[in-house]
Amino acid sequence: MKNIDIRKHILVPEHSKLTKQEIQELLEKYNITLNDLPKILLTDSAIEKLSVKSGDVIKIIRNSPTAGTSIYYRVVTNE
Amino acid sequence: MEDNEIAVFKKVESIAFSILSPGIIKKMASAKIVTPELYDKEGYPVDGGLMDSRLGVIDPGLRCKTCGAKLKECSGHFGYISLARPVMHIKFINVIYDLLRCTCRECGRILIPQNKIQDYMGELKSIENESSPEERRIKIKEIIKNLKTINKCPYCKSRQQKITLEKPTTFLENEKRISPIEVRTRLEKITDDDCEVFGLNPKSIRPEWMVLTILSIPPVTMRPSITLESGERSEDDLTHKLGDIVRINQRLFENINAGAPEIIIEDLWDLLQYHITTFFDNNIAQLPPARHRSGDPLKTITERIKSKQGRIRHNLAGKRTNFSARTVISPDPMLSLNEVGVPKVIAMKLTLPERVNEWNIEYLKGFVKTGPNNYPGANYIARPDGKKKKITDETREQLIEEIKLGYVVERHLIDGDIAIFNRQPSLHRMSMMCHKVRVLPGKTFRINPTVAHPYNADYDGDEMNLHIPQTEEARAEAETLMMVQTQLISPRYGLSIIGAIQDAISGNYLLTKEGAYSRRDAIDLLLSAGITDFSTLSKKDIVSGKEVFGVLMPPDFNFIGKSKSGEAVIIKNGKLIEGVIDSANIGGGKGLMLRNIHKKYGEAEAITIIEAIFRLGTAVLIKRGFTIGISDADLPQEAINKINDTLAKARGNVEVLTKGYHDGTLQAFPGRTLKETLELKILELLNKARNETGEIVSDYSNKETHMMIMADSGARGNLLNLAQMAACVGQQAMRGKRIEKGYNERTLSCFKKGDLGPEAHGFIADGFKKGLNPREFFFASMTGRDSLMDTALRTPKSGYLYRRLANALQDLKVEYDNTVRDSSRKIIQFEYGEDRIDVSKSDGGILNVKNIIKSVIE
Numbered sequence: 001m002k003n004i005d006i007r008k009h010i011l012v013p014e015h016s017k018l019t020k021q022e023i024q025e026l027l028e029k030y031n032i033t034l035n036d037l038p039k040i041l042l043t044d045s046a047i048e049k050l051s052v053k054s055g056d057v058i059k060i061i062r063n064s065p066t067a068g069t070s071i072y073y074r075v076v077t078n079e
Numbered sequence: 080m081e082d083n084e085i086a087v088f089k090k091v092e093s094i095a096f097s098i099l100s101p102g103i104i105k106k107m108a109s110a111k112i113v114t115p116e117l118y119d120k121e122g123y124p125v126d127g128g129l130m131d132s133r134l135g136v137i138d139p140g141l142r143c144k145t146c147g148a149k150l151k152e153c154s155g156h157f158g159y160i161s162l163a164r165p166v167m168h169i170k171f172i173n174v175i176y177d178l179l180r181c182t183c184r185e186c187g188r189i190l191i192p193q194n195k196i197q198d199y200m201g202e203l204k205s206i207e208n209e210s211s212p213e214e215r216r217i218k219i220k221e222i223i224k225n226l227k228t229i230n231k232c233p234y235c236k237s238r239q240q241k242i243t244l245e246k247p248t249t250f251l252e253n254e255k256r257i258s259p260i261e262v263r264t265r266l267e268k269i270t271d272d273d274c275e276v277f278g279l280n281p282k283s284i285r286p287e288w289m290v291l292t293i294l295s296i297p298p299v300t301m302r303p304s305i306t307l308e309s310g311e312r313s314e315d316d317l318t319h320k321l322g323d324i325v326r327i328n329q330r331l332f333e334n335i336n337a338g339a340p341e342i343i344i345e346d347l348w349d350l351l352q353y354h355i356t357t358f359f360d361n362n363i364a365q366l367p368p369a370r371h372r373s374g375d376p377l378k379t380i381t382e383r384i385k386s387k388q389g390r391i392r393h394n395l396a397g398k399r400t401n402f403s404a405r406t407v408i409s410p411d412p413m414l415s416l417n418e419v420g421v422p423k424v425i426a427m428k429l430t431l432p433e434r435v436n437e438w439n440i441e442y443l444k445g446f447v448k449t450g451p452n453n454y455p456g457a458n459y460i461a462r463p464d465g466k467k468k469k470i471t472d473e474t475r476e477q478l479i480e481e482i483k484l485g486y487v488v489e490r491h492l493i494d495g496d497i498a499i500f501n502r503q504p505s506l507h508r509m510s511m512m513c514h515k516v517r518v519l520p521g522k523t524f525r526i527n528p529t530v531a532h533p534y535n536a537d538y539d540g541d542e543m544n545l546h547i548p549q550t551e552e553a554r555a556e557a558e559t560l561m562m563v564q565t566q567l568i569s570p571r572y573g574l575s576i577i578g579a580i581q582d583a584i585s586g587n588y589l590l591t592k593e594g595a596y597s598r599r600d601a602i603d604l605l606l607s608a609g610i611t612d613f614s615t616l617s618k619k620d621i622v623s624g625k626e627v628f629g630v631l632m633p634p635d636f637n638f639i640g641k642s643k644s645g646e647a648v649i650i651k652n653g654k655l656i657e658g659v660i661d662s663a664n665i666g667g668g669k670g671l672m673l674r675n676i677h678k679k680y681g682e683a684e685a686i687t688i689i690e691a692i693f694r695l696g697t698a699v700l701i702k703r704g705f706t707i708g709i710s711d712a713d714l715p716q717e718a719i720n721k722i723n724d725t726l727a728k729a730r731g732n733v734e735v736l737t738k739g740y741h742d743g744t745l746q747a748f749p750g751r752t753l754k755e756t757l758e759l760k761i762l763e764l765l766n767k768a769r770n771e772t773g774e775i776v777s778d779y780s781n782k783e784t785h786m787m788i789m790a791d792s793g794a795r796g797n798l799l800n801l802a803q804m805a806a807c808v809g810q811q812a813m814r815g816k817r818i819e820k821g822y823n824e825r826t827l828s829c830f831k832k833g834d835l836g837p838e839a840h841g842f843i844a845d846g847f848k849k850g851l852n853p854r855e856f857f858f859a860s861m862t863g864r865d866s867l868m869d870t871a872l873r874t875p876k877s878g879y880l881y882r883r884l885a886n887a888l889q890d891l892k893v894e895y896d897n898t899v900r901d902s903s904r905k906i907i908q909f910e911y912g913e914d915r916i917d918v919s920k921s922d923g924g925i926l927n928v929k930n931i932i933k934s935v936i937e
Contacts, residue, residue: 030898036905066924067914 006045013062015046018073023057026073040074047076054078097283098171104295109133109145110158112296115326117314129321130299134158137303155298160324162292162355163331164348165259167248169356169363171289176244177223178266178277178286183232184239184252187268189276190226192233199276219278246365248352259352263290294355296321316377320369323354402429402547408502409538411525412697416577416686417563419500419514420525421492421545423454426518429547430458430489431496435482444482446490450475454518459489492516492547497554499546499561500524502534506881509533509569509576513561529583529693530563532667533576564682567673570919574674575685578667579693581794582705585785586696587628588792589703591660594624601627604702608695615653624699629654631691633680638672640664643793648672662793665692671922678922711786712805712848718779722772722806726844729768730837733761737835757835762810762817765842769809773802780805808843808851811862817841818858827854 006012018026027033040047040058047058056076064070110133117130124130132144135155143153167175182189191199199222207215230239240252250257257265266289271281279286302315314322331347357369360381368376384390404425411420421429435443449456451470460478461467463485470478482488492498496516505511512533519525524543531537548554559565569576579587596604601622602613610630617626629650638650641663648658650672664672677685714722739745740757747756777798780787789795803809811818818841824832830839837844841858845851851859890902897915899908911917918924 030896030906030909032904032906036900038906062913064913066912066916067910070910070913072909 012046013060016059017050017052018057018059034075037073037075039077042076042078052076098288100288101293104159104293107157108159109156112158112160112325115322129318135298135300137299155300157298158296159293160328162294163328163335165263165290165292166352166355167259168289168291169359172248175289179242181223181226182269185237186235188234189273190229196276247363248356259290263287320358320377320379324358327351327354402549404429404545405542407523408536408541408543409523409525410528412528414525414527416527416530416690417514418517419498420517420519422522423518423520426492427454429492432487432489432549435484435486443488444479446488447479455491455493457488457490461487494518497548497557499557502536502543509566512563512566513557529577529580564686567677567682567685568919573918573921573924574668576668578673579665579696582700583693583696584662584792584794585789586699587660587665590624590699591628596622598622604698605630607698608691625655628660631688638675640670640672666793674922705785707785711784714779714805718775721775725768725771729764732764733837736760765810765837769807772806773798776802776805804847806846811841811858813862813865
């Protein structure tokens with residue numbers, strides 16, 4: 001039971017980390033600061049193995065019933 | 080507001096609550112009250128009395144002696160009385176109690192050693208920073224709780240006595256009374272620093288202010304007197320109470336000055352305490368409420384604010400609207416979709432202000448001439464300076480002479496006026512739509528039956544509200560944004576929310592399926608649907624129903640869709656080539672036909688076509704005749720035999736299963752017990768049997784019966800309903816299982832214990848037409864009651880759930896970059912709905928790219 005990687009579960013969408021530059025581009029594109037992004041908990045199981053720290057941005061590629069796939073971004077926070 | 084006034088904008092950063100100090104009370108007062116008299120012999124307010132003219136104006140025409148403003152401009156001014164002896168403030172009694180018990184009776188210091196105070200203060204500060212002031216208050220309570228048992232002052236080492244509160248306002252120390260004077264001196268001794276531990280900011284709240292030495296008198300505008308018809312003045316409850324206070328206070332003064340015995344002074348003092356306590360709150364448990372002479376209790380300050388009838392819930396949270404009406408609704412198919420029938424009595428009460436100008440002066444004079452008691456008349460006229468005059472039969476002639484340019488006439492509602500119509504619960508924007516008024520006889524609001532759907536209304540006694548916008552701007556806004564036709568396409572699923580219902584669907588189904596009429600009859604039908612142009616009607620002697628329906632379509636309309644049964648429906652150049660029209664195409668919230676008409680020809684054309692379809696459908700039914708009877712559920716003998724066979728076979732199979740269960744040959748499903756497996760299998764078997772009878776019914780029943788026509792066209796009812804009437808009602812289930820309730824090991828006393836057969840657990844083999852036997856009827860009642868309870872309990876629950884959801888989402892907004900953001904501009908969605916599609920601009924939630932390309936090429 002211990003070695004289950006939940007990232008391989010069919011219902012868990014793909015999570016990946018953005019680079020510094022990609023974060024910059026994202027913030028500029030939407031004219032926002034990090035605080036305006038939706039949040040994800042540092043301890044979230046889906047990003048456990050991505051070696052993230054608070055302030056990183058996670059890109060999530062989801063299947064969407066309306067649009068095929070959709071991209072979502074979340075900023076990692078402590079609480 | 081005057082034009083030359085400059086608006087000043089300020090932002091509220093924080094709010095602090097504090098207690099009025101005697102100094103502030105004196106400073107903000109504009110009069111000292113010394114006498115309980117209100118008016119002198121001439122009826123003028125007495126100086127220094129409770130109605131002192133320096134406290135504000137309540138009589139029209141007078142000016143305030145303090146600020147010089149008129150009635151309604153002057154908001155009133157406070158006064159004060161100095162009390163002969165200090166008195167406890169009932170609302171702070173618990174704070175005082177805490178303070179007395181937690182401070183030293185000798186030196187006034189808090190019963191905590193100096194070093195610990197620092198610790199506590201640090202703790203409090205960090206709690207406030209990290210969480211909320213609420214948390215801080217809880218912590219303070221905790222600190223105070225531990226202090227009450229300490230009996231030695233850490234500073235002066237004096238012994239502390241036990242202090243108790245004898246409710247409502249008396250403090251006892253070792254069974255001996257502490258007078259308010261003594262209480263006040265003790266509170267005075269508490270140092271500013273110690274106050275902070277109790278959560279009081281000493282700059283705005285000194286503890287001794289909680290014992291009153293002077294009392295603030297509220298302005299007269301807060302307690303206006305009413306002049307009765309007899310000319311007598313009736314004073315407000317607060318004025319009565321204040322009169323008592325001032326009277327007793329004066330007597331107390333006199334007695335003290337005369338050197339009266341201590342007992343008399345004590346008695347008066349207690350009486351003063353009682354009056355001041357009930358002035359603040361007349362619902363103190365231990366005190367008898369102060370009463371009027373008539374016996375009902377006075378409504379003093381706390382009662383004014385508190386509870387449902389109080390200022391907050393009644394006046395602030397519960398505002399009410401003028402120029403509105405409410406009555407029962409009923410249907411009227413002769414009205415247009417965007418009309419509302421308004422009873423004449425209501426039309427004569429609701430008015431619309433119209434300003435007199437050069438061109439309408441004669442027109443408006445006409446209304447005034449008719450007067451308020453005839454229709455269409457007018458109720459008021461208003462002069463340009465805002466002075467309103469009621470029109471009566473006596474003043475009518477004179478007012479007509481008076482009317483000049485710039486006057487406003489408040490005339491009765493007439494046909495074509497704009498009104499906003501609403502039915503609660505207003506869950507979506509279609510719950511409030513704008514209609515045009517049609518004044519009709521009768522006492523109910525009338526609406527076109529098709530428009531009931533967006534309001535979710537029926538006519539079993541539903542009431543609806545009508546509002547009349549009073550300004551030109553409001554009317555224009557309502558008309559362009561809220562008119563029924565602007566709300567046709569639902570933002571939820573992108574289809575027309577309004578469509579034909581019930582007999583209109585049956586009618587169009589019959590028309591397009593089998594209809595054939597002589598040309599004269601066809602023209603008759605179309606005329607009753609409101610069509611007068613027959614140029615597109617075929618010139619043949621016999622006209623088919625499809626051709627008649629085609630006349631309603633715009634001549635260049637093309638459409639390919641599917642009917643309810645899945646057959647193609649093709650409209651080419653405004654002619655119905657193939658297929659029947661049923662609920663899938665003209666029903667509300669279904670099918671793309673109405674959606675496409677709306678898109679191509681606009682909302683005005685869409686509602687005229689919907690109206691025409693509706694009237695054509697009903698006209699066909701009226702011409703043809705339409706009824707249902709018990710014979711509609713008749714079946715040929717062959718079908719009855721088949722149904723009986725099916726049911727008998729099912730019974731046999733159940734027996735086999737139960738036998739297997741008793742023999743132990745039945746295999747249990749994984750994770751289920753043997754009993755559960757058996758129940759599941761039986762349930763499945765019986766449901767299958769019922770479905771089979773349903774199929775037999777649909778195979779054998781006469782397609783010409785009106786019951787079948789309604790089911791096939793989607794107007795009302797379905798095959799299951801028919802099967803339940805004609806053949807077999809089926810298994811009654813509670814909580815997804817066969818009925819198990821009742822006696823020990825059996826459902827009813829007429830069954831054997833442990834009987835697992837279909838009949839013993841709620842399988843109803845008979846149909847409604849044949850009738851149920853008593854056992855079957857009982858089981859049907861069980862599930863019927865159960866589902867009735869369920870809906871009654873679920874409706875308010877899901878309503879509240881929806882309300883919470885709507886409140887949480889209400890200020891989300893789609894920005895120009897297609898992101899969805901909340902009011903603080905934080906991102907909720909990066910692309911609206913993940914596909915950026917505005918459902919109300921789409922075809923049923925999707926973009927039909929093929930159609931777009933086609934229309935562009937054309």
